[in-house]
Amino acid sequence: xxIGVIEVPTRKALLVQKIEEQILSGQLRVGDSLPSERQLQxxxxxxxxxxxAALVELEQKGFLEITPRRGAVVAxxxxxxxxxxxxxxxxxxxxxxxxxxxxxFMEARIAIEGTALRLLARQHTDEDLAYLxxxxxxxxxxxxxxxxDDNALADTLFCYHRGICLRSGNEFFPxxxxxxxxxxxxxxxxxxxxxxxxxxxxxxxxxxxLIRAGDAEGAFHRLExxxxxxxxxxxxx
Amino acid sequence: xxIGVIEVPTRKALLVQKIEEQILSGQLRVGDSLPSERQLQxxxxxxxxxxxAALVELEQKGFLEITPRRGAVVAxxxxxxxxxxxxxxxxxxxxxxxxxxxxxFMEARIAIEGTALRLLARQHTDEDLAYLxxxxxxxxxxxxxxxxDDNALADTLFCYHRGICLRSGNEFFPxxxxxxxxxxxxxxxxxxxxxxxxxxxxxxxxxxxLIRAGDAEGAFHRLExxxxxxxxxxxxx
DNA sequence: TGAGACAGCTGGTCGGCCCAGGTGATGTGA
DNA sequence: TCACATCACCTGGGCCGACCAGCTGTCTCA
Numbered sequence: 001x002x003i004g005v006i007e008v009p010t011r012k013a014l015l016v017q018k019i020e021e022q023i024l025s026g027q028l029r030v031g032d033s034l035p036s037e038r039q040l041q042x043x044x045x046x047x048x049x050x051x052x053a054a055l056v057e058l059e060q061k062g063f064l065e066i067t068p069r070r071g072a073v074v075a076x077x078x079x080x081x082x083x084x085x086x087x088x089x090x091x092x093x094x095x096x097x098x099x100x101x102x103x104x105f106m107e108a109r110i111a112i113e114g115t116a117l118r119l120l121a122r123q124h125t126d127e128d129l130a131y132l133x134x135x136x137x138x139x140x141x142x143x144x145x146x147x148x149d150d151n152a153l154a155d156t157l158f159c160y161h162r163g164i165c166l167r168s169g170n171e172f173f174p175x176x177x178x179x180x181x182x183x184x185x186x187x188x189x190x191x192x193x194x195x196x197x198x199x200x201x202x203x204x205x206x207x208x209x210l211i212r213a214g215d216a217e218g219a220f221h222r223l224e225x226x227x228x229x230x231x232x233x234x235x236x237x
Numbered sequence: 238x239x240i241g242v243i244e245v246p247t248r249k250a251l252l253v254q255k256i257e258e259q260i261l262s263g264q265l266r267v268g269d270s271l272p273s274e275r276q277l278q279x280x281x282x283x284x285x286x287x288x289x290a291a292l293v294e295l296e297q298k299g300f301l302e303i304t305p306r307r308g309a310v311v312a313x314x315x316x317x318x319x320x321x322x323x324x325x326x327x328x329x330x331x332x333x334x335x336x337x338x339x340x341x342f343m344e345a346r347i348a349i350e351g352t353a354l355r356l357l358a359r360q361h362t363d364e365d366l367a368y369l370x371x372x373x374x375x376x377x378x379x380x381x382x383x384x385x386d387d388n389a390l391a392d393t394l395f396c397y398h399r400g401i402c403l404r405s406g407n408e409f410f411p412x413x414x415x416x417x418x419x420x421x422x423x424x425x426x427x428x429x430x431x432x433x434x435x436x437x438x439x440x441x442x443x444x445x446x447l448i449r450a451g452d453a454e455g456a457f458h459r460l461e462x463x464x465x466x467x468x469x470x471x472x473x474x
Numbered sequence: 475t476g477a478g479a480c481a482g483c484t485g486g487t488c489g490g491c492c493c494a495g496g497t498g499a500t501g502t503g504a
Numbered sequence: 505t506c507a508c509a510t511c512a513c514c515t516g517g518g519c520c521g522a523c524c525a526g527c528t529g530t531c532t533c534a
């Protein structure tokens with residue numbers, strides 16, 4: 001067994017996590033007021049500087065709404081949240097998405113990556129193809145190893161699909177994928193576990209062929225098909 | 238002419254902006270080390286606490302990578318960046334997007350909001366419609382005011398379109414819109430300036446009609462059309 | 475020559491300062 | 505009795521200088 005690196009969390013990170021848990025578990029409800037920074041300081045024995053920094057971080061993540069000189073209330077994070085908020089929710093659930101989240105994720109994937117696939121299939125240079133081929137080569141190298149490294153393969157698949165977005169010419173799509181990163185990594189790990197490593201790499205190659213052939217609709221429908229396969233596989237469990 | 242609120246920037250914000258500029262202008266390159274917090278303290282005459290807070294903020298934005306007791310280096314923000322990074326880049330450019338960014342933004346809008354429109358048109362409850370109608374009513378109230386408040390209207394339009402994503406049933410879409418928020422707000426302000434306040438509210442009502450009628454493709458194509466109108470209008474300038 | 479101590483560096487944290495603005499109790503005048 | 509002005513108190517926001525713990529390169533001593 002592997003233990004891996006042990007990192008000491010900072011007090012601030014622990015406080016952020018604690019409050020996140022209280023919010024997500026429902027102990028703190030939307031609209032509830034948090035104790036004042038000075039009260040939290042007394043409770044937790046953490047300095048006001050760090051308390052303040054933690055609350056600001058939670059506000060950026062969309063969990064809190066801080067009004068100067070009024071206090072902090074739990075925000076409606078379903079409405080005001082960002083991807084950070086969602087990542088935190090999934091992380092707290094042990095990294096597992098609910099069925100609805102999984103379906104939402106797949107819809108978003110088709111919307112974003114499907115558009116990128118179409119764009120790239122319609123218009124691409126040899127350089128674009130070489131860029132993607134290089135990543136596929138990395139995946140092939142991983143397949144041939146004696147000891148499988150699912151994490152490395154998932155990372156490579158992530159880079160490949162981000163590469164499609166990157167090369168589609170749209171400046172927003174790759175950034176959106178970065179925002180999703182923890183979720184997408186979890187998805188690929190699961191996909192590798194369910195369909196096998198080779199099958200996933202094979203599918204990646206198929207996308208490249210369709211892009212090279214300029215078959216925008218074919219690439220799009222291939223993505224739709226694989227998404228549906230994954231979702232139906234999820235429903236069986 | 239309006240002068241508007243004048244806000245005194247904090248030292249921390251100024252420092253963040255300064256470092257962002259240095260990174261985006263290329264004076265600080267990806268991989269470069271930053272001076273230590275103490276060195277920055279001496280240079281800038283700002284306390285170490287604030288220096289530290291500024292660096293943490295830049296790390297959250299994806300510009301820096303901080304390792305405890307080792308220092309901070311400039312991160313590869315083009316690859317690892319998030320929407321935050323993009324927001325910062327646009328803000329630094331005076332809030333103006335490049336043509337390519339504008340086109341990318343519109344593509345992303347069609348991909349995400351277009352999908353949400355389709356979903357909502359196909360499947361919606363009376364409650365969904367009432368939710369959107371309430372926001373439209375807010376917009377109407379703003380239109381009837383003597384003194385136009387473009388910012389408030391842009392905010393209402395943002396809430397309306399986020400509402401479409403929210404009610405589409407997809408958990409990801411509204412979060413993505415929140416991520417874009419500063420960019421979208423800039424877009425609506427410009428759209429109000431170009432097409433007028435009433436025209437924008439009218440268009441919002443049109444979407445609601447199409448949703449109510451269950452005309453998924455009609456709603457989608459209406460969005461495509463308005464996007465193309467905006468882009469061609471941008472090209473004329 | 476090599477192992478260990480140590481000094482000097484790093485980011486992380488602390489507690490306290492003052493500020494501006496919001497809130498609610500108190501007191502005052504009509 | 506009630507409306508209104510006053511004021512003490514509390515809030516978050518920004519900032520400071522000191523201290524802590526841990527890494528690293530150097531320097532010493534066996």
